[in-house]
Amino acid sequence: MPPPAAERPSFHRLSWRDFDAFARLDGDEDMARRLRRAERSRRKLLIHALLTAAAKTPERLGPLPPLDAAWELLARAEARAPRVVNRMLTNPYTGSWAGYTTRLLRNGTDGVSPLWMHLGHVHAIAAAAAIGAELDFETEIPVWHGNAVLPSLGMARFSATAPFSLATVRGAASRYLISHDGETVRLPFALSSDGPGWWGVRQVRSRVGARRFSLRLDDLDPYRGLYEPIPPERVPAGDVERWRRLIDEACRLVAAHLPELAGVMPVGLTSLVPKPHVLFRNLSASTGEAFGSAVVGLPTDGATLAATLIHEFQHIVLGGLLHLVELYEPDPAERIYVPWRDDPRPLSGALQGVYAFFGVAAFWRALAEADPGSRRAAFEFACWRRHSWHALRALRADATLTAAGRRFLDGIAERLGPWQDEAVEAEANRLAEAVARDHLAGWRARHLRPDPSVVAELAAAWSNGRARPPVAADPADLPPTPVPDGSWSRARTDLIRLVVGDPPSPPLPDVWLTVPGATGADFAYATGRFAEAVEGYRAELAADPDRPASLVGLGLALSARGPHPAARALLHCPELVRAVHRHLRGTSPGPPAVERIAAWIGQLVPG
Structure with a gap:
């Protein structure tokens, strides 16, 4: 005979209705x-x-x-x-x-x-x-x-x-x-x-209409780090006031443009670990064990902080869901490309990113609708809808997903898919596409290793004067390696974000030299001087033909001037161009310029 209901253990359950609502960004306060x-x-x-x-x-x-x-x-x-x-x-x-x-x-x-x-x-x-x-x-x-x-x-x-x-x-x-x-x-x-x-844990409170937000700025708890205990790092009083202003601005933006999310976020995000500002980076992180907390670098403005808080809130929600339902089978292999990381990711990390940046795209979409004149909001929406959709499409076919995992991704796709066809200002869309191509090509150059026999065959054909490559480049089936071949610079993307920044962003000629890793060719590309950028990247490759950012930069600059076989190869299979040129440098006393090899290989790369 079963025990009386009052004596039975109670379990936490998640209904499919709530599960689907979380997937579509429709969660409410009670669910949280x-x-x-x-x-x-x-x-x-x-x-x-x-x-x-x-x-x-x-x-x-x-x-x-x-x-x-x-x-x-x-x-x-x-x-x-x-x-x-x-x-x-x-x-x-x-x-x-x-x-x-x-x-x-x-x-x-x-x-x-x-x-x-x-x-x-x-x-x-x-x-x-x-x-x-x-x-x-x-x-x-x-x-x-x-x-x-x-x-x-x-x-x-x-x-x-x-x-x-x-x-x-x-x-x-x-x-x-x-x-x-x-x-x-x-x-x-x-x-x-x-x-x-005595140092107290500071509390920041913000009220927007009927919405109340409350966040602790915890710079003291030894277990506030991501991996292991860390010492206290007291934030100066002046920075605390900056945090208060920015949190208030961020809360107002979320409440105004995503009011439903504004009702849920205060339940799931209760504490921030404040970190110093890092130039041109919106650093943030969270862990599934610390439900309710995010590590966040001091941002430059309230919109940036709002997007970051939404990003981390999405991570927090998904971390909580994963404690209740299995979305995928364990697979730690670092094998998936995502446009927001420079390294291959396991499925678990890729899924976290998709859900987080889905929320970020929703925020910038709302801002772009509210202010059609905002170049920044249009660009960020175009960028993050594209990035999250690219990764989502790859994940939906993954064999390690459970039935619940496929259902969760289908729920995201139900909202994110139609956004791909929404009208966005043409220049913002063009720049978002360039950023996506830039990052993917740079990732390929550093994390894919072409078949040595194919590289040797192509190098021999070039050395023998073949007018066309004997084999077509097939970049689809190369497995990535987590060990990068060379460093990567995000300078072009940083410069583009400065270009599209809404006033009062400083003029780019006055600040571009402060962008880490930026070169004169990057500055020329970001400001639309593509012929100058081509010459600049050619000079960079003459000095260092292995530099991934220069290889991809040349492809972008050539492509911006019109169809070009070298651009196709440098953007679609830069790892092959790089490997063949390396082979020739090791076997020929006077190897050709990288661009010539790229143009030769690019004859068989689809446009």
């Missing part, structure tokens, strides 16, 4: 909350399993109090203030810590500190929950190089000499102290503010 609750349950189980396993090897606990004490303190806090404990469990870095420490324990290794320090972080989690619940308590927490972290609240700083030690946290009636080796830090009443010996 259910996804977050599933993550919270997963973490609770993971922590319980971690502490149970750790208790079996008490010699690994070092000077820590019993782990049962942390569990009991969490239970007390939950009885008093369940929402506080729920917030601690949904803190993204609780997930990062639990996953990282479980792997250490399973492998019997220490990580970046003794294992007991990582295990002891559960006492810090329990102490933070107890403070939030306003309990009377006393416990000990780890101290890393003088830093005692209370997750999601802040960090006490001590002048410790030992790299790893313990501090005592105690308090009553909402007044709490942290003591270590004769020093005491009194926690301020407003924990997010700074005080003597």
Whole structure:
């Protein structure tokens, strides 16, 4: 006889309706909350399993109090203030810590500190929950190089000499102290503010009409990194104010142009790890273990930040979905081309990128519709709809997809497919196509290795004066290698983004030299001086015929002037042109220019 319904275990389930809605960007707030609750349950189980396993090897606990004490303190806090404990469990870095420490324990290794320090972080989690619940308590927490972290609240700083030690946290009636080796830090009443010996976790709040956004800027939690614990990196006060302004601007843009997403994002994205600005790069990253968090570099403007937040939110949602449903069979092979990475990707990474940039394309599409005069929005929409569709088409035929995975991609395609035919300003579309061709050709030159026998046959035919190649270039079946052959420069794409930037972007002649890796030929190409660009790339190849960016740049510049066999070869099979020219350089005392080999091979490359 089955147990009564009240006694049966409850499971987190995802309906096909919700699954399809997430695929199409139609998720709502309630769906996002259910996804977050599933993550919270997963973490609770993971922590319980971690502490149970750790208790079996008490010699690994070092000077820590019993782990049962942390569990009991969490239970007390939950009885008093369940929402506080729920917030601690949904803190993204609780997930990062639990996953990282479980792997250490399973492998019997220490990580970046003794294992007991990582295990002891559960006492810090329990102490933070107890403070939030306003309990009377006393416990000990780890101290890393003088830093005692209370997750999601802040960090006490001590002048410790030992790299790893313990501090005592105690308090009553909402007044709490942290003591270590004769020093005491009194926690301020407003924990997010700074005080003597205390750094609080800053909170940024933005309200747009009925929409409320709240993000922690966490520069303190040791488990906020992507792979392993990292030290605190306090963001200067001036940069915090810049973050506040940019977050407010980004939230307003999302609320105005994607109002449905604005209702969902605050549920799934609660914390940012702020990083310094990197010139011409919108750096961001996230991990499935830290549901709710993204590592983000300081952007230049609110639109850039809005696109980045949407990108990372998409990663977060997909990470949560993958904890509930299998979309693909395990396959770590780095074998798939995606237009946003310079290296081959496994299917898991490619799928993550498709979903993330689908969201980015939706954002720029909305901005382009709202402001038809924005060259930037038109270009970015044209670019990301093309990039995400290119990768999606490749993934839909992949044999490692499950039935659910194919259904998920079909849902994305239902929205993304029709966008390919939407009218976009002609110049923006042309530039987006050039960027796509540029990157694909550069990837081919660096990651594909032609058959040596074909290369030798072509080189011999050239040396024997054959007017046409004996074999047609067939670039379709070459498997990629993750080890790149040469470096790649994204300077042309950076310059094009400067060209299409909406005012008040600085004039390109004043700033192009600040673009990393940019050459005079790149500047000429980006500004439409194609004859000058051709001569510039010819000169670059005369100096270094192996440089991938120069090979592809010459192909782009020649193509921009009209049909040309060398352009066809350099853009469709640059790896073959490069390999044949290398062979000739190794066997002939006076090898021809790369362009001549490209024009010869290009006779048999379809236009």
